[in-house]
Amino acid sequence: MGPTRVGRTLGALAGLCVAVGLYLGLVAAPPDATQGEVQRIMYLHVPSILTAYAAFTATFVASALYLWRRDARADAVAVSSAEVGVVFTGIALATGSIWGKSTWGVWWTWDARLTLTAILFTIYVGYLMLRAFAEEPQAAARYGAVLAILGFFDIPLNHLAVQWWRTLHQPSSLIRPGGPSIDPALLVPLLVNLAGLLLLCGYYVVERTRLEQMRQRAMALRLMRGRRG
Amino acid sequence: MAVAEVMRRTWAMTWKDVRVELRARERMNAMLFFAALILFIFNFALGPDLSKLREAAPGLLWLAFLFTGMLGLGRSFQAERENGCFEELLLTPGDRESLYFGKLAGNILFMVMAEALILPLFAILYNLEIWSALPGLFVVALLGTVGFSTIGTLLAAMTAHLRAREVMLPLLLFPLTVPVILGSVKATEALLSGAGLAGAGHWVKLLGGFDVVFLVVCPLAFEFVLEE
Numbered sequence: 001m002g003p004t005r006v007g008r009t010l011g012a013l014a015g016l017c018v019a020v021g022l023y024l025g026l027v028a029a030p031p032d033a034t035q036g037e038v039q040r041i042m043y044l045h046v047p048s049i050l051t052a053y054a055a056f057t058a059t060f061v062a063s064a065l066y067l068w069r070r071d072a073r074a075d076a077v078a079v080s081s082a083e084v085g086v087v088f089t090g091i092a093l094a095t096g097s098i099w100g101k102s103t104w105g106v107w108w109t110w111d112a113r114l115t116l117t118a119i120l121f122t123i124y125v126g127y128l129m130l131r132a133f134a135e136e137p138q139a140a141a142r143y144g145a146v147l148a149i150l151g152f153f154d155i156p157l158n159h160l161a162v163q164w165w166r167t168l169h170q171p172s173s174l175i176r177p178g179g180p181s182i183d184p185a186l187l188v189p190l191l192v193n194l195a196g197l198l199l200l201c202g203y204y205v206v207e208r209t210r211l212e213q214m215r216q217r218a219m220a221l222r223l224m225r226g227r228r229g
Numbered sequence: 230m231a232v233a234e235v236m237r238r239t240w241a242m243t244w245k246d247v248r249v250e251l252r253a254r255e256r257m258n259a260m261l262f263f264a265a266l267i268l269f270i271f272n273f274a275l276g277p278d279l280s281k282l283r284e285a286a287p288g289l290l291w292l293a294f295l296f297t298g299m300l301g302l303g304r305s306f307q308a309e310r311e312n313g314c315f316e317e318l319l320l321t322p323g324d325r326e327s328l329y330f331g332k333l334a335g336n337i338l339f340m341v342m343a344e345a346l347i348l349p350l351f352a353i354l355y356n357l358e359i360w361s362a363l364p365g366l367f368v369v370a371l372l373g374t375v376g377f378s379t380i381g382t383l384l385a386a387m388t389a390h391l392r393a394r395e396v397m398l399p400l401l402l403f404p405l406t407v408p409v410i411l412g413s414v415k416a417t418e419a420l421l422s423g424a425g426l427a428g429a430g431h432w433v434k435l436l437g438g439f440d441v442v443f444l445v446v447c448p449l450a451f452e453f454v455l456e457e
Contacts, residue, residue, distance in 0.1 A: 067453055122404040129400060133391040143387050146450045147401065150380070153446055154405050157439055161408035164435070165415070 003207065010203040017196030021047075024189035032186075038102045041095050042186075047194040049092035049117065051201045055085030056124065058205065060152040063145035072216055073209075075141040078148060079131060080208035082124055084201055089121045112162045119158050123151040137219055235330075238323045242331020246305070247338070256304045260343045264297040268351055282355050287417040291410060293347050294370070295377060295403075298340040302381040303398050305336050306389035315389075319455060329451040333382045340374050357421075365426040366417065372436040373413030379443040380405050386454050412436040 003011070025043030032039030062078035065071065096114065097107045108114065127147050134140035182190070250256055271289055275282050282289070309315050318328060348366065352359045359366065381402055388397045403410075412432050419429035426433065 119404055119407050126397075126401045126404055130387075130391070130397060133393050133397055135390065135392060139390060142453055142456065143391075146383075146387065146453050150383075150405060150446065150450060153442070154408070157408040157442065161411045161435065161439075164431070165411060 007206045010199055010206055014196060014199035014203045017199050021193035021196040024192055029189045030185055035103055041099045043189055043193045045092055045095040045099060047197040048088045050194060051197040052085045052088035055081040055201055059148050063148035066145045076209045076212035080212055081205045082127055084204045086124045093117060116158055116162050235327045238327035239330040242328055243334040246335035256301055260297050260301050261346055263300055264293055264343050264347045267293045267296060268354055279356060286357060287414050287421055290351055291414050294344050297343045298377060299399055301339045302336055302385045305332055306385045310389050325452050325455055326448045329448045333378055336378045336382050337374055344370050362420040365420045369413060369416045372440055373409055376409035376440045376443055377406050379447045383447045383451055408439050
């Protein structure tokens with residue numbers, strides 16, 4: 001089975017949105033007053049991490065659904081969005097590192113939010129490894145779901161502990177009480193990029209889920225043939 | 230009535246593990262020797278400069294605690310699997326929760342025993358003044374151990390069924406227990422600097438909070454891990 005209409009539509013919209021967003025962010029938007037051109041990396045950095053959060057939230061919801069209903073489709077969504085989330089977290093870490101080098105002077109610092117993102121990354125890489133090492137598909141799905149839920153509950157605890165530990169990252173200017181504290185000239189490109197990456201994430205998850213379901217079917221068929229022969 | 234029954238089953242599980250340990254001594258021996266070894270290795274890692282070591286003492290101490298504890302956690306379910314006892318465990322009547330709490334109590338006990346050796350040995354080998362902070366250290370070590378073991382027991386049950394299980398336990402355990410590790414190290418740091426339990430107060434409270442959350446979530450998750 002080829003890509004579905006939903007997948008194709010999402011893909012086309014994502015492509016369009018990302019293209020417009022990148023133009024707005026890299027060309028049309030004014031450079032930052034103090035940081036200069038390098039600040040444009042924000043248009044990729046901030047949407048990436050927000051998209052990763054969305055993907056991990058989807059993993060959490062799908063995992064809970066799997067444990068409740070035992071629907072293989074929910075599991076396919078869970079593993080797919082976790083994979084996509086790890087990729088976007090990786091992008092956020094990499095772009096943040098580049099941004100950090102030019103504004104703070106270091107590639108990495110053990111600031112609260114950076115540390116937290118690194119922990120997030122390791123939890124979900126662990127999730128993917130756990131699934132890869134499980135001996136049977138049902139066990140992979142079940143253990144994965146338990147770990148995804150545990151990991152999701154662990155995030156606020158990590159947040160609390162790390163917040164007490166240290167803080168250097170600039171506070172969130174997008175999601176905060178009282179609305180965004182950012183100039184509209186910068187806000188619009190940022191939001192377009194966010195929409196683009198969210199659509200892209202949706203497209204990836206839809207396509208990856210399709211692949212996962214094909215894999216599940218292939219595994220089931222192989223198992224059936226093994227039993228018969 | 231129901232609570233008493235769960236307690237009785239939990240105790241039976243813990244006592245079984247303790248009795249196995251008393252007879253075979255495979256877990257405790259390995260843990261204690263490993264703990265001594267790791268303290269020995271710190272000396273080579275940091276050189277003969279004792280002041281440097283003293284600065285890093287809270288972190289090093291917890292590294293020794295956690296690595297040793299992890300060794301024990303891994304054994305708790307692998308031993309059952311190797312001896313083909315997993316199915317029999319699942320056949321025990323009553324809730325899975327008593328199984329979990331029984332295993333957990335055993336794991337905490339073994340880890341605390343290892344810590345009881347590591348702490349004085351560490352102080353003697355590196356000439357640290359810890360004796361006045363001892364009551365506080367005990368509280369922090371216990372809270373940290375409970376937090377680490379609650380998640381650890383759950384993950385040990387999970388990873389016992391995986392390929393490459395020895396590798397997977399630490400890979401999953403350490404990222405999830407970062408809050409506990411951070412809290413324990415920070416509280417220990419405050420205690421070793423002579424601040425007393427009051428000085429370490431907010432970290433101790435945070436640790437206690439984490440323990441409560443894990444103690445609620447992990448037994449519930451355990452039900453799903455032990456389905457066959």
